[in-house]
Amino acid sequence: MAKFEAGMESMIEMFIYETTGLIEQLDNILMNTEASSSFEEDDINAIFRIMHTIKGSAAMMGLEALSKFAHGIEDMFYVIREEKPVINDFTALINLLLQASDIMKNEMEVIQDDNADASDLSEQIKHIEDYAASVKAGGTEAPAAPSQEDPVAPVPAPVSAPAPTPEPVKAAAPVVQEQSSDNELTIVKVYFDDDCKMENLRAFQVVENIQADCEKLEYIPSDIETNSESAKIIIENGFIIKFTAASDISTKAVIAEIADTPNVKSYEVMTEIPGIAAGEPVSIRVFFEEDCKMENLRALLVINNIQYQCTELEYIPSDIESNSESCKAIIENGFTINFSADDPEAVIKTVETTPNVASYEILAAENSLSPAIQPVPKTQTTPEVPKMDIQSTPAAEQTVPASLSAAEKDAIGTTKAVEKLNNQIGKSSSGASNKQSLISVNLNKLDTLLDLVGEIVITEAMVTSNPDLKGMKLDNFQKAARQLRKLNSELQDTVMSIRMVPLSGAFNKMTRIVRDMKVKLNKDVDLIFEGEETEVDKSIIDQLNDPLMHMVRNSMDHGIEDSVEKRIAAGKPAKGKITLAAYNASGEVIITITDDGEGLDAQKILAKAENQGILTKPANEYTDKEIYHLIMLPGFSTNDVVTEFSGRGVGMDVVRQNIEKIGGSVSVDSKFGYGSVFTIKIPLSLSIVDGMEISVGDSIFTIPINSIKESFKVRPNQLVKDTSGREMIMIRGEVHPLIRLYDLYGLESKYTDLNDGIVIHVEADGRFACMFADELIGEQQVVVKPWAQLLNNFGVKSHGMTGCSILGDGSITIILDVATIIGGTN
């Protein structure tokens, strides 16, 4: 329990969710790279980013070992990214990384287990470090210190990386600072023409003009392209640009370029900013990553980290520890820290490296609490400020490409330029918002939302068909009511669609399983996905992982031939093929797992089943299809030897049970010598059923449409009785048992004479019956609500009632389970 400090519990769930997602992402990348046998630059960046994030959040959770572990891998990728060493044994590297991913997955489980202590990963860390060292040593062709020869190398991250995120930039920051160049860091303060308006956009244009010629470029205020308020600051304090000119261009040329930009009134070149003197009071304002949640706790972490470095320390808001409301203040105004320290730079460094810190700015030392930025570069601004600048601008830097450099030469009219700028800015901000367009929501909230929507639909019916309105002429009301109905049904569809998740996540997990089994079983197999974008309700996906895994393992282990020779002898390609396919078909999702292996040996299965005594009729009466289905009975396994992966006789049985639990079914088909197909049918959503409403006395029942064959009025000659007096209905020469619902459930009914009521012919699991009810009310989609625990205690389900639902008028209908009812009456 003592793994986490008190108060962290609520963050654990978020941490585990995020980290598990990242590890999955890592696995996917590794699978892809292994297939292509080389690291793309994107992949390296992605892995680097993933490890960096894991490192950061693990450190924040106090999981030092995991953080160090992730750091080890991050370091290794830093080497790979920066030095591009020649990797001799690619498979070894992938294996190492997969192991690392397993270790981290294992850690996630350990964290969730209250009784286990966080693992000591020092051995694994050492392993990674050793490997990283060998990568470094092995990569002799890469320059040992590339930054000397190629000064541009470390910079591209913020400018040219396809989707730079704060993390890589942050990591690269120290490199940027160390980097040497012929040109010195120059600071220029620019003033624009009085009344030229939109100073921030003019400033942006200056930045655009000189960007190409600068190796390093920062400016204050940094949010010019997003914050029109920054115009005021520019008017008051001027626009401060700090840059290092590129090696092939002189500093003077850049300054000239600045001066030539339209609307620039004057500029002054300033000297290098001195650092902060020891012991001097410093005030910095910290901003955290957007959506990082619990900003007050993150702020507290910052304070904890720096408190021993500081001689004096105070912060605003001061009640972060006790008041969760302080989050809002931090989000809005930032978190302000006033401190004095012997080594202020070190403190700032610590703040900078604290996880989730997105940016910070140094405020005026004296006037520390003033919210205005104090860009007077005497003592307050430090070389670290760039971090924030670079981070907040990459989107703009990417999306404002050559188009403006053309504009710059044209000396176009300013209005035009500004327009253009605006367009670019619009583009860049919409580009940035893409990243934030996904949020994760607690499923419970979605359930509540769904309930509410159901409630609205009911209320709508209560209003629009209110008895008080009867007999009134209400043209306008009806029009409005129609509109309401339309919107409500749209709302309902949207809520349902929110819960839908593509199957690709579940499919992708199989890649790893196949990969591991390929190595262990020494079989070469291609795993192919089809239709993985098919969507299923979230609650179903969660139940689908285990069955899919079992089935893919089965196909690998039992399906694909043991040796390549066997395959070639059978005229098949040496490489096996397993296909996972998914598609929608009439309100159901169908998933097939196809392999081109040996196929099922019907005779062998039958013999085995006979031995195990699980046959229910004479062996020669079994059709092939029935034989195949035997493998899904409990305790059946054709594998003679129990392997690590299958053969214990639980696999297919469990698969079937799990699938049936979510209302689906599994079937098998096979051709001996050519392969097998397993087909899973699952409902789109657990919670919605297409049903037929029927009435019995005062009660309303819902029979799922897919179990109804037909409904009809009985003719007297259709009714027959067997010897024990049981009623049967004759339909087209076949007799089916008659179930009088009022009898079955002991209800008062309107009709007891068969001629008055209606008979519904139903089917489930290949068995038929006829149900007698008073009337058909109509077809409707209903949202299934599970029974309350109290009712489950009395076994309502075993009486053929799956659940209930609320109808448009607020009344409750009972959803019947045809299979149970037929089973119970036979």
Next chain:
Amino acid sequence: MAVDKMPQSGAKKTMSDGVEILWFNIDDVIYGIEIEYINEIIGIDKTTVIPNIPDYIKGVINIRGKVVPVISIRKRFGVEEVPYDDRTCIIVLEFDGGLQQVGVIVDRVQEVVVVDHDLITQTPQYQNVNANRYIKNIIENGTDEAKLLLDCEKLIWE
């Protein structure tokens, strides 16, 4: 690292360190339910009959989209049922932190009173044998007749 501490579940304590109890009548006897179990009190509504369950469970009702089973406390106590009138109401109890709700049909509710711990005595031995099973405590206020505090867990789940 202290986040807001949510109040722990358990009897809601008032300043006088008593227990808040809702009182209701069945005929002349007054029964009480601790307020910590009570989610709300609603008027009697049409119940949907669920077949093949004990008859003291009158069925289910729809409370804002939730399907909640309802029991008749008279049937539960083996007392003859009376027709519903405009004072008949359903006390909605909740268990499992609100996950499970069960309605209890009672003739009329009276008031919520804070009862001091000292007034709650432990040994219930009282008239109605059937109801006796579900009584947790007797509350004596010295003057008039004793009131009976029900054991909600037993009332619903046993």
